[in-house]
Amino acid sequence: MKMYKTIDLCAGIGGIRRGYELAGCFKNVLSAEIDKNACLTYEHLYGENPMNDITTEEFKAKVEATDYDILLAGFPCQAFSRAGKKAGFEDKIRGTLFFDIAEIIRRTRPKAFMLENVDNLVTHDKGHTFATIIEVLVKDLNYKVVGVTLGDDGALIYEPRKFIRNSRNFGVPQNRPRVYIMGFNREHFGSAVDNLPNELPKERKNPIYTDLNDLLEMDADDKYFLSSGYVETLERHKARHEGKGNGFGYKIVNLPEIEHPVSNAILATGGSGKERNLVIDPKAGVAGKVIGSKQTPLNDRGIRMMTPREWGKLQGFINYAFIDKKTGEDKFSFPEKLADGPKYKQLGNAVTIPAVEEMAKFMKKWLTELDKT
Structure with missing residues (x-):
């Protein structure tokens, strides 16, 4: 060939x-x-x-x-x-x-x-x-x-x-x-x-994948769950835009009533790409939990950001493009010390x-x- x-x-x-x-x-x-x-x-x-x-x-x-x-x-x-x-x-x-x-x-x-x-x-x-x-x-x-x-x-x-x-x-x-x-x-x-x-x-x-549910990895790390204060801010922001007739604001993309959920485009800008792609994760013990990186306790609805791994699956980098045909092992990984910020940016740009x-x-x-x- x-x-x-x-x-x-x-x-x-x-x-x-x-x-x-x-x-x-x-x-x-x-x-x-x-x-x-x-x-x-x-x-x-x-x-x-x-x-x-x-x-x-x-x-x-x-x-x-x-x-x-x-x-x-x-x-x-x-x-x-x-x-x-x-x-x-x-x-x-x-x-x-x-x-x-x-x-x-x-x-x-x-x-x-x-x-x-x-x-x-x-x-x-x-x-x-x-x-x-x-x-x-x-x-x-x-x-x-x-x-x-x-x-x-x-x-x-x-x-x-x-x-x-x-x-x-x-x-x-x-x-x-x-x-x-x-x-x-x-x-x-x-x-x-x-x-x-x-x-x-x-x-x-x-x-x-049949739909988003097929790809999400539940029981994510606590750091991906939104604080209650952040959820309130997003609610206010959304209400303000809806009052003006805009379709802006956060979106939960895997609500149970959605038959075949699909994510919105993931974006390198981070914020909007993440907030329009929130998911409900039924992980136990998260509601009200206080973790160091957040100013208010975690929200009680299980709302979290998608993880970089989930974004990697949405773009075909993880669980697809780097799978070793002989062993079935996924060879994709990021450099060891790379923070989440650059991971989201790189996948959003990809x-x-x-x-x-x-x-x-x-x-x-x-x-x-x-x-x-």
């Missing part, structure tokens, strides 16, 4: 890389990440430190000197300046990480790429951001982007919403819509790229590995077809 070499940009803790490795014919040869804690976890998992800055000429030269086939990147959503009609693509996107990714694609011409982003990308700046990205990839860089066709007049035809995929359809109980953009090098493969399907995979056939794995299988299938032509 042919192995394709990948590079992993804005790598975080390597979720995109891992999804591709699981698809079976991708081997990573270079990575880039600048968050120190994320680099520690990445090195702990893969045995290599990805500390590289994609905005530097030094790194771009390193990519040029690297023999690779596929560029992978999960990049942040940033606004582009509204450059005039005659502006070159560099001027349209300058000052953003997408500029650096596009520049690397232009200079190294990989066979294919996959980019991942938040779902707001399609509506960001009234759609201008997404339209610019697609135009740069298709027209300036000459890639066939899955889901984009050219009209007779050369106009780009596509539906932005069709680039969104939700993690909950890929085997994990998390409502996490994300944008996936996949492109194939028209220069390299020729007109055969026009035979590609017009949409990326929409689901995974065999779910990993991709859902089972969703990426389906994208990787799609890419594997079509690269194999295109390489025959």
Whole structure:
């Protein structure tokens, strides 16, 4: 079987890389990440430190000197300046990480790429951001982007919403819509790229969990239970927003009346990601307990935050992506001294590995077809 070499940009803790490795014919040869804690976890998992800055000429030269086939990147959503009609693509996107990714694609011409982003990308700046990205990839860089066709007049035809995929359809109980953009090098493969399907995979056939109840680990450590004072603050905050007709406020996601509970998106910002994903845990002896780190006794309803382990399961890192096929042992772990804060941040920033794995299988299938032509 042919192995394709990948590079992993804005790598975080390597979720995109891992999804591709699981698809079976991708081997990573270079990575880039600048968050120190994320680099520690990445090195702990893969045995290599990805500390590289994609905005530097030094790194771009390193990519040029690297023999690779596929560029992978999960990049942040940033606004582009509204450059005039005659502006070159560099001027349209300058000052953003997408500029650096596009520049690397232009200079190294990989066979294919996959980019991942938040779902707001399609509506960001009234759609201008997404339209610019697609135009740069298709027209300036000459890639066939899955889901984009050219009209007779050369106009780009596509539906932005069709680039969104939700993690909950890929085997994990998390409502996490994300944008996936996949492109194939028209220069390299020729007109055969026009035979590609017009949409990326929409689901995974065999779910990993039936719902959230299947994934939660009850009797969690006391430190994850909210203090009674904190619960009261959240109640007041919620009432205030409801009075204004807003849907903000905390959410308990596994209430008994919910038939098949699903979590909300877990977020790197911590607070909102955690407070919109509270769970009831019937652990005995918690109500009214006084523990050192909290100013008031623990609440009497069993309300707690999800643990980093549970977040790890929601993203497919724990109990899935690192299981040793021979022994059945889960090889995923964080560096020993890493605090919970960075764990939540890293998992909230990460991709859902089972969703990426389906994208990787799609890419594997079509690269194999295109390489025959």
